[in-house]
Amino acid sequence: MEKIIYLDNAATTRTAPEVLDAMIPYFTEKYGNPSTVYSIGSQNKDVITKQREIIAEALGAQSNEIYFTAGGSESDNWVLKATADAYAGKGNHIITTKIEHHAILHSCEYLEKKGIEVTYVGVDENGVVDLEELKAAIRPTTILISVMFANNEIGTIQPIREIGEIAHEHGILFHTDAVQAFGQVPINVDEYHIDMLSASGHKFNGPKGIGFAYIRKGVKIRSFIHGGAQERKRRAGTENVPGIVGIGTAAARAMRTMKERTDKEIELRDYLIERVMNEIPYTKLNGHREKRLPNNANFCFRFVEGESLLIMLDMKGICGSSGSACTSGSLDPSHVLLAIGLPHEIAHGSLRLTLGEDTTKEDIDYVVDCLKKIVADLRAMSPLYEDFVRKQNR
Template identity: 75%
Template sequence: MKQLIYLDNAATTKTRPEVVEAMLPYFTEYYGNPSSVYEFSGISKKAVQESREIIANSLGAKTNEIYFTAGGSESDNWALIATAEAYAEKGKHIITSKIEHHAALHTCEYLEKRGFDITYLNVDENGSIKLDELKKAIRPDTILISIMFANNEIGTIEPIKEIGEIAKEHNILFHTDAVQAYGHVPINVDEYHIDMLSASGHKINGPKGIGFLYIRTGVKSRSFIHGGGQERKRRAGTENVTGIVGFGKAVELAVAGMEERTRKETELREYLMERVMKEVPYTRINGSKKSRLSNNVNFAFQFIEGESLLIMLDMKGICGSSGSACTSGSLDPSHVLLAIGLPHEIAHGSLRLTLDEENTMEEMDYVVEAIKEIVAKLRSMSPLYEDYIKHQGN
């Protein structure tokens, strides 16, 4: 296999060896169903409970407030749909933002078709919601505010504590999609007044196919998957014991190493940003420069297509992603980049690189040189760039 520089950790992460090691016995040795009554299955039940405790402690939550799911998308669906149904008699108005993950946006569209009224808040040029607009959007029939903790494309961390305070002041439930933030930044659900929180295992070096939804005690939320009595009768289905064990171990490692990992990733991120901005003209950084995930870099290069850039980076062994949705069959660029005010032609030239503490400065140098070479080549074939340069010379 050719050299691989993996810079798409917002999409998924490598499962850490310690996580795999913790999971292995629950495939072949301790394979009992946690819901069974005999002693052998009690081993699995205990392992599930231990992971639940680890996760609860990481949030300052109670153990019985953690509900395991199949991942972040399911958790978002559950938080929005089941809560909307449970509080429909009180009101049918929900507030979210224009830059949410599609797991939330498409669920909101689903709810709109069923009679709910959704307000989609604008964001500023950095991707942060405006608190004044949030306050103005609140109505007597508002039952839920759902704002992501940190954006998956541009890395901007939202003013979650302030949002939580506003929600609490108005007696409105507050849900946050923390899939990108959980395990990367400290989160305390009481301090931030969070009523529900979604997270996913594979974003923090855990296994795929496992997530959780935190639901504060006292919040009415109907069962999302019907069948057995698992997850305190709210989410039926035999527990994914191996995934839960792996998730718990990943959380344990993420919390213990958070400070050092953040320092390393920030150092790499700042170096990469500085070099690209200095050495590649007609480039901008998308997202907040201050309130930002430590591993997120998002560039917009004028006069090129992001998809072409991605393909050519892949040929050099570099894995990244683009804000452009061309690969999904759409000609529209990222909804996030449009929401922060980028015109279509610039939004199409975006590149998201998301780092890991195992990346090195040598890799960053290689990536910068590759970007410089590829961007220059793509621009040399662009009539728009040629025309722009001619006009600059006049």
């Protein structure tokens, strides 16, 4: 295998060389603990502050509203569980959607066992949240609305500004999981009425194991990890200085390159979609055609099983996904695809391809050419497809 064509950037991205270069000194030379008084450690406090300012600027936030975590899943868990705890005196009801990442859904399941009531709002066939259903779900006891900015599987971008307005009109806190969106689309927390936001460094060419939570000043949210005074007493533990430098460098890079990078991704994404839809019959594009992440294309191929498709693509040097990397070991169809109304037998044949800044038109052509043959070969082995074709030809 001469070349790997990596089209699973929604799962993780390659750490950019400039990000790695920025991190290395904090492993080898500037390795001091920021909580110490001597210079090799205390100087790192200023370094952390600088990265906080970079991320805050990207969101139109204040630097003291940025808290570093171990990633998007921790940020999601923290926001939901700590909000439920801090606002228990006001209410016990949370609204989210049926297509959230499992970091949100499983946190909600945990909270339901603790007495929190959760409403899971539906979406339309494109994966867009039903705003009327969301409004109707609001109760006097509702303390939080949590809706992801863009879906990690089908790429649909939600009407975040409108959701934020609805939340604030009713005096409800609004959180968005922006793990897929940060670095891909512009986000301003004031314009979108966002009170809390989650993001993860490895989704925008930063390192794994580092993320952040934006928590608007004035929001009562309690510590998630106890033990020390780090992160203004809200997240104990010695700071991951190399990771923080990495995520700050990656955030600055993502903002600097966003326009040129996403314009290219959109052009290639649309080229990919057009070729697949025009050249492979009985295929469905999942997610909104226009209101989607710049690099996301998600398809369902009838009469094809997704796992076999991925294995055969891998044999051709192509990396894709059948959905979220967090559930790729599951044999169950995607909860997102079921939520948009797909039957089990079609949802099982899903393929998510997410482009990166290094993806080329030649890569797309190779992938589509391989995909056409693989789908045809898999269908040739399917008795269901054989029956379908026989009925079509009657």
